[in-house]
Amino acid sequence: MQWPEKVTIKEVGPRDGLQNESGEVPLEDKVSWIDLLSEAGFSYIEFSSFVHPKWIPQLKDSRAVAERIKRKRGVTYAALVPNRRGLEAAVDTQVDEVSVFMSASETHNKKNINKSIEDTFPVLEEVVREAKLEGKSVRGYLSTVFGCPYEGNISTENVARISERLFEMGINELSLGDTIGVANPEQVDRALNKWKQWLPFDHLAMHFHNTRGMALANVLVSLQHNITTYDSAVGGLGGCPYAKGASGNLATDDLVHMLHQMGIETGIDERKLEEAALYIQQVLNKPLPSHQMQVINKERV
């Protein structure tokens, strides 16, 4: 079996993690936490989202976060933007990269963005164009690519078609999201075999959730397809404990541990990563669900 020697992990905890946590995290704690993540060796941190606070109150302080974090050389600080207005606010705080998002499922896209997939393209096109004019690179998120809570199966052809449209707009990287954590290794293998005909694998990232415990197995399949970029959140943040079907992100600490054990480089310092996980665990005041944190929490009893 073969896998890459080096992998890039993009930390999405401060955005995708916290936006799904019910607890509020004070601004200064967010800043300290993100600074700890910078110190841990990540080359990419998605630190917040410039969406209307009505939709995601947990991230209402994105501007302040952007202004106060220590920006470490070599780290890309990125933020999610839903539209042109969000882009302008993000650019204003001198983010390094912005992310745009849509869903591969018509129903999920309508529920989240209030638009059909077809009507979403022109909005994103404008954001990508403007971002490029501002000299920002752009990441695309495509969610529910392996299954949708409303529609069930999602066709791999549709995913490829939408992905191609996003690359045509000029996005620099596309993150394919298993938003509800239903992907299985056979499905990931089959999908990647199909997508490799159309999509540039060196500009793809995989974004797994761990609802059914299969996220690391799905990473393993993706590694065998030579995909080298993975999204994850420290401690497995992001699970909404009382919502049906909701689940945490793949835990960065579990992912880094597996990759390092396999001899795959990430550039991340496991001890400092643990420090960052313990920090946000204390702020949220609840045990984080990652396996690494479970082991650590047991040892500390």
Next chain:
Amino acid sequence: MQWPEKVTIKEVGPRDGLQNESGEVPLEDKVSWIDLLSEAGFSYIEFSSFVHPKWIPQLKDSRAVAERIKRKRGVTYAALVPNRRGLEAAVDTQVDEVSVFMSASETHNKKNINKSIEDTFPVLEEVVREAKLEGKSVRGYLSTVFGCPYEGNISTENVARISERLFEMGINELSLGDTIGVANPEQVDRALNKWKQWLPFDHLAMHFHNTRGMALANVLVSLQHNITTYDSAVGGLGGCPYAKGASGNLATDDLVHMLHQMGIETGIDERKLEEAALYIQQVLNKPLPSHQMQVINKERV
């Protein structure tokens, strides 16, 4: 990628699960639970262990369990036996198969069996010979094959050497245990590549624990090596929540879910499996750690 179309799952929850649970399970609940497992479609259930109750009080009622469970046609009911005395007690209750065990680590073997590896062979030899005379098939367990809590790394050559000795004694199957859940996919791939020169893969089972969340990824690697038998415990039973480094078995429900999603047959009915998991969860009066049970428990809140 390729994997087998059909896999055998051996349920070890009533033995390997319960022996590591601090709570006592009343006899009638054990019996009802094992009967539910039989109904769920397992072809193999390790229902208990005939060891001295001083060592494992949780399993002191093995004889009564053996006498009271409903034995379903086509199911192999197996029990662990540490020595000849245990074997005789097990044979007395007409078990279908017995399991013998030792460790691939000298220190772990001494701590568990109070003998060196070399001195363990004659004891097991006698048990295997006697079991065969009684017409019983014998399973061997070799523990800590991917790492030992005392010695760290375990050489794959030593594992092969001990395994060969066990097969020479006449065991019908060997279960290779990642007792403390440290194996990673690269290591499993490397080890299996080595072992396939010496060991009969159609008589091997893999026994993973999920301490670091890598168990399903390790199963995936083993499937790619065409190993078709896996041990697991319903709900991920067996984690001792307050012991350093201890961890639950790979959860049967997570394993079955992944395999079925991949289109791999197991013969197990997921709905009935869930029933069995809910039953033992209620008896133990604590949430079981498997991902399937976490999802179910959330839905029931």
